Structures are given as structure tokens and as C-alpha cells.
Amino acid sequence: MFESSHSLVLAIEDQITSVIDSEDPSETFPSVSLGRIDSEKRIKLYAHLLGIFFDEAESLEGLIFESDLGGISLVKINEVITERIAEIPEDDIPSLAGIWGESLDYDEELDQDEENSEILEQALFKLIHVCSLARQERALSIFVYSK
Numbered sequence: 001m002f003e004s005s006h007s008l009v010l011a012i013e014d015q016i017t018s019v020i021d022s023e024d025p026s027e028t029f030p031s032v033s034l035g036r037i038d039s040e041k042r043i044k045l046y047a048h049l050l051g052i053f054f055d056e057a058e059s060l061e062g063l064i065f066e067s068d069l070g071g072i073s074l075v076k077i078n079e080v081i082t083e084r085i086a087e088i089p090e091d092d093i094p095s096l097a098g099i100w101g102e103s104l105d106y107d108e109e110l111d112q113d114e115e116n117s118e119i120l121e122q123a124l125f126k127l128i129h130v131c132s133l134a135r136q137e138r139a140l141s142i143f144v145y146s147k
Contacts, residue, residue: 004071006034008130009143013064013076016143020065020074025145032130037123038146039075044103045124046081049088064143077142086131088124097121 007026009016016025025031039061047057060078067073088096097120104116134140 004036004038004146006037006144006146007031008034008126009145010130010133010137010140011143012139013141016074017064020072024147025074025143026147030133031145032126034123034126034144035119037119039144041100041104042144045100048099048103049084050081061144071147073146075144075146077144079141082131082134082142085127086135088128090125090128093121093124093128097124100124 009025009029009031011025011029016029019025019028026033043054043057043061046052046060047054050057060081061075062078063073063075065072065074094117097117100120101116130142134142
């Protein structure tokens with residue numbers, strides 16, 4: 001079974017939408033890999049962080065582009081959640097990753113070689129730092145590029 005790869009990309013929306021058809025945005029713009037942390041997993045985190053239901057949290061990612069052929073998609077992460085994530089102290093990462101891990105499906109394994117908690121801690125670390133960068137440079141937005 002083919003697993004999608006997801007990357008956080010920092011870009012200006014007009015610039016990223018102009019290259020999505022012809023280039024890999026994760027190679028063109030500053031980016032960091034999230035591996036198998038897909039939309040459903042991210043939305044579970046958003047719901048927990050904001051104390052909202054999953055259905056409400058789904059609106060925090062807006063689809064910008066989706067390819068029928070290659071399974072490529074680009075979503076923009078809403079500033080509400082990027083602000084919240086940027087505020088998370090690094091000391092809170094292990095406990096937050098534990099809570100996030102409990103929200104995953106019972107038998108869901110993110111990596112054969114590492115524990116889910118380690119993968120989620122790494123993902124949170126990346127999310128916090130990318131959100132902090134976007135917060136400092138207001139012209140930039142955060143996108144998730146999936147292929």
C-alpha cells in the first residue's frame with residue numbers, strides 16, 4: 001500500500017499557487033517533512049488544542065489545489081491554529097504528543113521503527129517552529145503539501 005508523504009511549506013499564497021501545477025512546492029519553498037501525519041491526524045490535534053469538535057476543526061485547513069491524477073494536494077492552515085500552535089512551549093511537547101497519540105485509531109502505527117509518541121513529538125516540534133516563523137513573517141502562510 002502506498003503511503004502519502006506530507007510536508008509543511010512556508011510560502012506566500014500567490015507564489016505557491018502559481019507553481020503547484022509545474023513544481024514540487026516542498027522543493028521550491030522552505031519546507032519540513034511531516035511524514036505520515038495526514039489531515040485527519042492534524043485535525044485531531046487542532047480539535048484538542050482549541051477545545052472544539054472534529055467537524056469544526058476541519059475548517060482550519062482549506063483546500064487550495066488537488067490533482068485527480070497524482071494524488072497531490074495543497075491545503076492552507078488557518079491562522080487561528082497556527083497562532084495557537086506557535087504559543088506551545090517546547091516543554092509541553094511530550095505530554096501533548098501523548099494526548100494526541102491517544103486520539104489516533106487504536107491500531108494505527110505511524111512508523112515501523114519508531115513509537116507513535118516519538119513521531120508525534122517530532123511533528124509537534126516541527127509544527128511549533130514553522131508556526132513561529134509564520135508568526136514572525138506575516139506575509140507567509142503555512143501550507144501542507146501532500147504527494
